[in-house]
Amino acid sequence: MLTTIATAQLPALSALLAAGALAKVWVAAGKAGPGALGRLGPAVLVADRWRASATLGCAVAELVLLAGLMATDHPLFRWGTAAFFAISTYVLWELRRRRPDAGCGCFGEVSAVPVGLRSLGRTMVLTTMAVGLVWAPPISGWSTVTGMTWPRALAAAAGLLVLAVLSPEIEETAARLRYRAPCEQRRLDPSTALNRLRSSSTWRAHEGSLSSSDPVDTWRELCWRFFVYPGRSGTGEPVDVVFAVYLSGRHPAVRMAMVDVEGRAVKTAPLPESMPVSA
Amino acid sequence: MPYRSADRRRALAAAALGRPLAEPGPISEEGDSPRSITGEILDVSPHLIVVDTPEGREERLVIAPWATAWRGENVAPADLPIGAHVIIRALRSGRVVDRIWADITRITGVIQSAGTDSKDRAMELYCGPHRGRRTIVIPYGASGRLRVRHPKFEPGYLFDAIGVRENGVAHARLPATSQPPYRWTAVPEPPPGYSGTQSRISGTATWSDTFDWGERGAAYPMLERSDSGCQDAEVSCAGLPYLALGSTLTVRNVCAGRASALPIVACGCLAGRFCDRCLECGTSPRGRIVELSPVSFVELGGELTKGCFNARVGLG
Numbered sequence: 001m002l003t004t005i006a007t008a009q010l011p012a013l014s015a016l017l018a019a020g021a022l023a024k025v026w027v028a029a030g031k032a033g034p035g036a037l038g039r040l041g042p043a044v045l046v047a048d049r050w051r052a053s054a055t056l057g058c059a060v061a062e063l064v065l066l067a068g069l070m071a072t073d074h075p076l077f078r079w080g081t082a083a084f085f086a087i088s089t090y091v092l093w094e095l096r097r098r099r100p101d102a103g104c105g106c107f108g109e110v111s112a113v114p115v116g117l118r119s120l121g122r123t124m125v126l127t128t129m130a131v132g133l134v135w136a137p138p139i140s141g142w143s144t145v146t147g148m149t150w151p152r153a154l155a156a157a158a159g160l161l162v163l164a165v166l167s168p169e170i171e172e173t174a175a176r177l178r179y180r181a182p183c184e185q186r187r188l189d190p191s192t193a194l195n196r197l198r199s200s201s202t203w204r205a206h207e208g209s210l211s212s213s214d215p216v217d218t219w220r221e222l223c224w225r226f227f228v229y230p231g232r233s234g235t236g237e238p239v240d241v242v243f244a245v246y247l248s249g250r251h252p253a254v255r256m257a258m259v260d261v262e263g264r265a266v267k268t269a270p271l272p273e274s275m276p277v278s279a
Numbered sequence: 280m281p282y283r284s285a286d287r288r289r290a291l292a293a294a295a296l297g298r299p300l301a302e303p304g305p306i307s308e309e310g311d312s313p314r315s316i317t318g319e320i321l322d323v324s325p326h327l328i329v330v331d332t333p334e335g336r337e338e339r340l341v342i343a344p345w346a347t348a349w350r351g352e353n354v355a356p357a358d359l360p361i362g363a364h365v366i367i368r369a370l371r372s373g374r375v376v377d378r379i380w381a382d383i384t385r386i387t388g389v390i391q392s393a394g395t396d397s398k399d400r401a402m403e404l405y406c407g408p409h410r411g412r413r414t415i416v417i418p419y420g421a422s423g424r425l426r427v428r429h430p431k432f433e434p435g436y437l438f439d440a441i442g443v444r445e446n447g448v449a450h451a452r453l454p455a456t457s458q459p460p461y462r463w464t465a466v467p468e469p470p471p472g473y474s475g476t477q478s479r480i481s482g483t484a485t486w487s488d489t490f491d492w493g494e495r496g497a498a499y500p501m502l503e504r505s506d507s508g509c510q511d512a513e514v515s516c517a518g519l520p521y522l523a524l525g526s527t528l529t530v531r532n533v534c535a536g537r538a539s540a541l542p543i544v545a546c547g548c549l550a551g552r553f554c555d556r557c558l559e560c561g562t563s564p565r566g567r568i569v570e571l572s573p574v575s576f577v578e579l580g581g582e583l584t585k586g587c588f589n590a591r592v593g594l595g
């Protein structure tokens with residue numbers, strides 16, 4: 001029974017190693033934006049110039065262990081995994097003592113929550129799982145996955161459940177999904193707004209009055225993005241045609257105005273409310 | 280993408296959204312509203328000062344008996360040297376001088392290198408992509424006062440001090456804030472924003488001398504990098520909404536009760552990296568929300584040597 005439980009933790013350990021390695025590579029590559037160094041976890045304990053290298057080194061170690069566990073049944077990788085998680089427990093303990101403001105950095109950006117007893121408990125459970133694996137029958141991770149039996153699947157699910165309960169990242173992710181930043185504070189791609197503008201009926205109705213298909217000015221204010229095109233009014237005067245696209249929603253509101261060189265709005269013909277259809 | 284003018288953007292946005300056109304200028308006044316005058320001293324006596332303004336006008340102003348001047352330290356107005364560049368706060372319809380700041384400068388940037396001389400130390404600062412690099416000198420006499428608030432003279436840390444320009448060189452005299460304990464690339468995240476935006480945001484308003492001489496306007500941290508051409512923008516620890524060059528901000532000095540509508544004319548990329556508070560009247564919420572030109576700062580009732588005031592900023 002104990003042997004079955006220990007063997008079943010191999011896929012769970014592999015999954016966590018894969019997720020951790022990918023997240024660390026993402027953070028070290030600087031994809032998380034300014035201030036990301038605060039999320040590097042234990043790497044904040046080393047000098048600035050070594051932080052990215054330390055994070056990448058940790059990711060490489062995780063990938064090597066992952067590959068060894070999945071492809072072979074060599075005891076070296078099992079001992080290595082146990083040592084890795086044991087050292088991680090010590091490092092997190094030290095991080096909590098020396099930098100209580102830093103997150104554990106285990107899974108990149110979502111691990112910005114300061115290290116608490118749950119994060120420490122998780123690495124302890126992972127260490128226990130890895131030590132149990134040392135005494136489990138030698139079998140590669142791939143063989144465990146392909147030859148999964150019901151008792152092993154249940155034991156693996158129980159292991160993952162324990163890890164999920166001990167993961168503050170899940171609550172952080174749920175909170176981020178539930179409470180999105182307002183549109184005014186979200187970083188939004190200008191090209192998406194331009195595509196939405198060009199697929200709108202307002203654009204199609206006034207496309208003919210534009211002198212150029214490229215905007216001469218564009219800017220964002222709160223949740224609106226403005227595009228300015230050179231154009232001609234109904235009387236042939238040169239005007240600036242300004243479109244305002246709301247940045248939230250799949251079919252956003254698009255507003256349009258024509259402004260003459262003196263800054264006065266030029267009246268435009270309203271859009272027809274219905275199209276006459278001949279029978 | 281060419282940025283044409285703040286006035287044009289304001290007119291275009293107002294027309295597209297059907298909102299009234301907000302003109303920059305003071306909004307509400309309580310008591311005698313101060314006027315700010317900049318220029319070069321042509322003549323000064325205990326009772327009268329003559330200033331040559333950037334527009335080429337000659338302003339003759341009466342110096343009030345209570346008026347004080349600052350040039351590295353508090354001095355009598357009559358002791359200011361001819362040719363000094365001054366910013367004057369004037370009352371009574373702008374004819375009576377209340378306060379004078381001479382040759383004042385503010386040095387805000389990221390430390391690139393710091394000299395190791397035991398006496399006067401030269402320091403090179405990175406002041407943002409559009410402001411470039413500046414070199415300042417920290418005189419030995421001011422270094423103790425500065426080191427109390429700026430303990431790390433190391434590359435990568437922020438620096439903010441007020442000083443004087445002497446012979447074309449900026450000399451730091453007063454710390455404008457306490458140095459943030461983090462490096463400039465590791466700004467703390469703003470508090471999580473929930474659905475719906477606030478119509479008013481409170482925080483700290485500071486000033487900078489990198490505006491054009493006599494210009495009225497503000498620099499704002501949360502501008503899109505692609506629109507503003509400022510690669511260090513979009514960083515703030517105050518949770519600010521996105522605005523653009525040309526947007527109009529309503530800035531209220533909570534301490535003095537004065538408000539003004541100001542156009543955003545520059546990118547406040549370094550202001551957004553300071554998560555400090557202003558203690559001018561009570562304790563402001565954390566974060567610099569706007570950086571004002573010296574003229575606008577003085578007209579809103581700010582004291583240049585204090586460096587900040589508690590501000591509330593309205594959007595749009």
